[in-house]
Amino acid sequence: MAKDALMDYDKALELFEPVLGFEVHVELNTKTKMFSAAPNEFGSAPNTNVSPVCLGLPGSLPVVNEQAVRYAISLGLALGCSIAPSSRFARKNYFYPDLAKNYQISQYDEPIAFDGSVDVEMPDGRIVPISIERAHMEEDAGKLTHVGGSTGRIQGAEYSLVDYNRAGVPLVEIVTNIIYGAEADAPELAKAYVATIRDIVTSLGISDAKMERGNLRCDANISLRPRTAEGEPPAPLGTRTETKNVNSLRSVERAIRYEIQRQAAILADGGTITQETRHWHEDTGRTSAGRPKSDADDYRYFPEPDLLPVEPSLELIEELRSALPEPPAARRRRLKAEWGFTDLEFQDVVNGGLLVEITETVAAGASPAAARKWWTGEISRIANVQGAEASALVSPQNVAALAALVDAGTLTDKLARQVLEGVIAGEGTPQDVVDARGLAVVSDDGALIAAIDDALASQPDVLAKIRDGKVQAAGAVIGAVMKAMKGQADAARVRELVLERAQS
């Protein structure tokens, strides 16, 4: 892949205004697929969650999943959308083996939800309203694995293998209106927007929302337009690109920043932007050209003849509206108060996209302070080093279990960090790692006293000092004992015992 020329970010912002738009796909966590009773389940053996409908076999007919419709309406309401009194499905025709039917059932001119707005909180606490054009129901496509070629990517592949387990999984696609005025904060806004959507669907309980599994996927549209002098009319919108394959909150931010710098370099050089999809590559932090795209993508949409209109009653809409969880901004205020975090601590959590993780860790029994410490500290640090999403490394239940081991005195902080590494490396629960690695704190005073007596005997000068009342001299003995215990002792307890033994 040829390296793109990139313009310095600040310079790019001086010359151009970034214009954004997002399409976020949310996989619903229904038990079955959108149009068939096949299980909607992640991680099953290939092609085991398929029915004739998923394979588009002749004579098979789709039937709408009622729960998926309820979830879509709830999501639409949570996004402040109007719910269409009548909406219908449409066929989006294209030839690609990720769907066996050669079309995707989606919604076109009559989406179930439209005209909404969602408040997005920026890292500095500012609230930016993002206008939602529509949220529509559709089905997910199957998964292709490209085999052969040097990169494992589509270019150079010899053939592809298709698993239709994901084909037909219910999706809601949320489309924003064009977003102006994000300016230099465009990457942060993109990240904050996706984090907000993730918070909303998680609090609704309608999606597992794990980005690394593709439960939540963001396609980021971005274009640049040259700035004009004050008093002059704004320049027309630039040509946009659509960046796909952005599978973490961190990548959303990086991908937007990259596209701004790449497009700016081309435009400043007198070039033109090709309207196309761009593929984000997490490993290299770059985007590469995909399929050329035109506004009038020729999908030949037409009303799906196999399905009837969806016409939710007002009673149903009001029932779902009254069951909505509190909006994210209100929820944040409540959690901050409940957890007793300072502004700074809470911003750290929000900016790290860790609200959900901490909520679940607290629900699993950890104190808010311990949950925050682990997620924003050691786990985020490791995530950064590995270039991974913190939520993908360890489950909230395991973090709570780890905190419980520290509280119980089984682990010191230092040992707990080693245990965390073990958990992240896939060695099981914290207790499994403690057992397997023998990492628990030595709480048996007998073993400690033996080590202390050894240390005191080998450092008679220190012993004399302690007996003279120079208590700070005990440090050398404590250090020796901790070393002998391979760090698996509680230093405070060791100190107590050292002072006790020195006087005996």
Added chain:
Amino acid sequence: MSEISEEQVAHLANLARIALTPEEISSLTTELDQIVDSIAKVQEVATPDVPATSHPVPLSNVFRPDVVGETLTIEQALQNAPEQADNRFKVSAILGEEQ
């Protein structure tokens, strides 16, 4: 009045992956044009207060409860696959991408 051009028919044929000879394109252009003209008559009588019909059956909200039902076995699922490998459908590498 011709609404449909030969270019449009060729474009559609390409989108639908149908190979057409120039003669076929020419005759289909004429036929499709007649069809469009015939259907256009409906527009002459349709008024704005008539909602578009997408389905001849006056029903809506036909739903299925979210309950897992039968699935195919892997053998059944792959039975008609022209080629398979690792319990998956094997397809030629296509220069395109997921939608």
